[in-house]
Amino acid sequence: MKQISPEFKLISDWITPNSRVLDLGCGDGTLLEHLIDTYSITGYGMELDPKKNVQAIQKDINVIQSDLNNHDLAEYFDENSFDFVIMTQALQVVSRPDELLDDMLAIGKQCIITFPNFGHWRMRLQLLTNGRMPETDTLPYRWYDTPNIHMCTFNDFEDLCEEKGLEVVARTVVNAQHRSTMGMRIAPNLLGEVALYQVQKKS
Amino acid sequence: MSQSLGVITPQLLQVERPLTLVSGAELPRYDLVYETYGELNADASNAILVCHALSGDHHVAGLDKDQKPGWWDGYIGPGKPVDTNKFFVVSSNNLGGCRGSTGPTSLNPETGKVYGPDFPMMTCRDWVNSQNELRKHLGIEQWAALIGGSMGGMQVLQWAIDYPDKLRHALVIAAAPKLSAQNIAFNEVARRAIMTDPEFHDGRYLENNTIPKQGLSLARMLGHLTYLSDDMMGSKFGRELREDKLQYNYGVEFQVESYLRYQGEKFATKQNFDANTYLLMTKALDYFDPAAEFDHNLTKALAQATAKFLVVSFTSDWRFSPQRSHEIVKALLDNDANVSYAEVESEHGHDAFLLPNEHYEAVFRAYMQKLVNELPEHSQNGEQK
8 A cells, every 4th residue: 555644544534435526736646546546436636737737647547737716616517526525735825715615515515625723822922922924844935925825723714614604524633743632632723733624514 | 768660651441332421422432541650469459549630641650751750750659658669559641631541632433533622521520430440440449549639639529429439548639629600710711712712713723733822822821820829929920020121012021921921832832732622621620519419518429438538738729729628628527537637838829739848748648658557468567577
């Protein structure tokens, strides 16, 4: 079995076998390849970067090159086309995360989303003590060149889900090494660095 | 390292059975001229058919007897994206062509004279049906892949719809599911240029020992324009002059004028392209609309296709823009088909599908490597390792 990242391992645990999956920003197709090999899923990846597209084709992944800031998902897929729509570490880079979330839940029954927590205590401390935008190992950019234009905290995201009438089916909060501690379970928005959310429309 | 295929000798398939055409007309018999590259493997599973575009022909790769390289030699050959060390590649000149397959310049067996304007109208489906005869002749049960750019890509689509079990992969490059009104309009202007040339003689110019050189040349100039992008023409020619100052006359003043005239002239004289063939090919393009018989629904048209698809478009192509490829991709996605899509950054317009481009080549190579991995000899080699 090929090595996959801890985050992909955590996502895989939520995927049901033989389901239809769309991976937004699928990169080189590693996650989809793993899901195909392990759970016999079918589906597609979408990726903007030409080099990563080529790598995904090399893995025999169905990959559609697209810029989701210029195209709506509805241009590609009908409603309820997928069991899972996955987006890893990309919510914060799109122009309208709230609209993308709507689009994802229009074409998929459930969404799996991962993103970094801007409410982590190190961020809060840096802003408090330095009075400057935080820079960390997981978010190493300067404020002006960062692709992460829509940073949020776990609480912010859950507020958005609440506003949209979305149900958080499952949540896993981990540190940068994708391990969970007791502290993170007690105070996730303060101690968690990365969150994985599984959400769906409230039935 | 990639090498050349060397000089290729075309072959001829003579089909002595009539071919009933979409128009209702019938060709009593026909020739198909074709070239092959590489070796057919033991179970005939490594065959690829390459379909050509409007002014293309069967000479796709290697050199012809005049040492001229094939029109896709950059992408097909030993060690190239379509690797002739692995695949048996076939390409034929379309019926109605002027490079050796039966067409308007061939003799009409019923009259003993050249067909000229009496050659029946062709459609993509007629071409596919004739290419299917070539498939049978070569002993190929199923193509590993069909590959085509522009009008060639349309034939690939037609194959995937009409003979779904005869191909495993479909590579549709810089194509469209049908022509737009603007596309048809450009074709019509090209046709009017040819048909209003005094030397056209209602299409019987060969019997009159002449050719509608001016009209054909104009048609080509117009066509050529639609293959280039504004940006590319700007960077290549800009407003550069032939002389160092304006002449204030109707001669060739700007470099772009000189270039276009040269392209038109070359096509009509040096390349000796037949005007009736040009008319016929543009009509076949206009007619192409596989969705028409499925309630004008491309999704329904492609529902029976079982091939896996690679669709490629080029950002500056305005003849068949990325949006047109997107229509094909959408219809395939609607059918949950296996499809990958690449939108290649290029400034070369429609012509980009023939030109070197790093991303394009990488996508093409990656997809074709996938096909190599499916070949039986590959899995045997894999076991030896």
